[in-house]
Amino acid sequence: MTPPAIPAAAQLILPAPAKLNLMLHILGRRADGYHELQTLFQFLDHGDQLGFALREDGQIRLHSQIAGVAHDSNLIVRAARRLQQDAGCPLGADIWLDKRLPMGGGIGGGSSDAATTLLGLDHLWQLGWGEERLAALGLGLGADVPVFVRGRAAFAEGVGERLTPIELAEPWFLVAIPQVLVSTAEVFSDPELTRDTPPIKVRSLLEGGGRNDCQPVVQKRYPEVRNALILLNKFVPARLTGTGACVFGSFPNRVDADKVARQLPAALPSFVAQGRNVSMLHRKLATLAKK
Ligand SMILES: C[C@@](CO)(OP(=O)(O)O)[C@H](O)COP(=O)(O)OP(=O)(O)OC[C@H]1O[C@@H](n2ccc(N)nc2=O)[C@H](O)[C@@H]1O
Ligand SMILES: Nc1ncnc2c1ncn2[C@@H]1O[C@H](COP(=O)(O)OP(=O)(O)O)[C@@H](O)[C@H]1O
Numbered sequence: 001m002t003p004p005a006i007p008a009a010a011q012l013i014l015p016a017p018a019k020l021n022l023m024l025h026i027l028g029r030r031a032d033g034y035h036e037l038q039t040l041f042q043f044l045d046h047g048d049q050l051g052f053a054l055r056e057d058g059q060i061r062l063h064s065q066i067a068g069v070a071h072d073s074n075l076i077v078r079a080a081r082r083l084q085q086d087a088g089c090p091l092g093a094d095i096w097l098d099k100r101l102p103m104g105g106g107i108g109g110g111s112s113d114a115a116t117t118l119l120g121l122d123h124l125w126q127l128g129w130g131e132e133r134l135a136a137l138g139l140g141l142g143a144d145v146p147v148f149v150r151g152r153a154a155f156a157e158g159v160g161e162r163l164t165p166i167e168l169a170e171p172w173f174l175v176a177i178p179q180v181l182v183s184t185a186e187v188f189s190d191p192e193l194t195r196d197t198p199p200i201k202v203r204s205l206l207e208g209g210g211r212n213d214c215q216p217v218v219q220k221r222y223p224e225v226r227n228a229l230i231l232l233n234k235f236v237p238a239r240l241t242g243t244g245a246c247v248f249g250s251f252p253n254r255v256d257a258d259k260v261a262r263q264l265p266a267a268l269p270s271f272v273a274q275g276r277n278v279s280m281l282h283r284k285l286a287t288l289a290k291k
Pocket of ligand 1: 033
């Protein structure tokens, strides 16, 4: 029997949900090369799980390895060490990861793991840092970390750090996972990328506007993504999330989403999850605060 991904020694188990970029516009390029975006983030009720236990010796130890990511480069370890250092905390932690989200898929698994680590250790180490300081620290780890720390569906501007919380419908999504790794840096350096979309107001989004400006470049460069969009478009309007590779379509209920999932070829894995305006992480943290 394989041992559980998170053993009983864990004192705290928290989810690290996925996100979707329901739209993503590129407004321009900053002097530092990063792109100014407008994007709409919503969480999914599907994600990784992390377990935490206190260490008195100050060490940070991640006990779960993920392919191609060295221990010290893992965003979980980087987040934990950064918080420990900035807070001057003498405590350490054992951390376990149950990795369920595909990596490099534009659904934010690494950033979400980092955010869960920050909030989990803030709780375990009793630092009392709170979301605002943790989000600022998280931005140094990745552009998508702040929204996961905040845990509210949001309209994001800048590189993703200016967040306006938003109430969206919570449909079911079918997320298809093309079996290819899309390089975010490559997409953003493509000369053909649209970089001059005029800024829009949140209100026009709620009336159904928006697209993903990365999609034309990604589907041109990656036939796996192009084929996934063609397949999914046969059933539902399909769109790329982030810089991909994942593509998604929305449904009014789980049954309809599952029905389409069953019709996709085996070469195109997928999952079905509900869009959520409050992340599962924050729902769980709220129950801990009540105890
Ligand atoms: C564009 C989004 C939308 O969610 O894509 P996904 O990664 O989720 O697919 C993210 O904000 C991505 O954030 P993140 O994945 O943290 O990007 P980083 O690793 O910081 O960036 C990788 C590279 O992409 C380019 N980059 C990234 C973000 C941005 N706003 N402008 C850029 O030009 C930069 O060249 C950077 O060196
Ligand atoms: N805990 C982690 N989970 C996933 N990826 C990680 C993690 N730590 C570091 N990484 C690195 O970050 C990259 C982007 O990860 P991920 O967040 O899954 O993709 P995306 O930004 O496309 O949504 C991965 O390809 C991997 O090299």
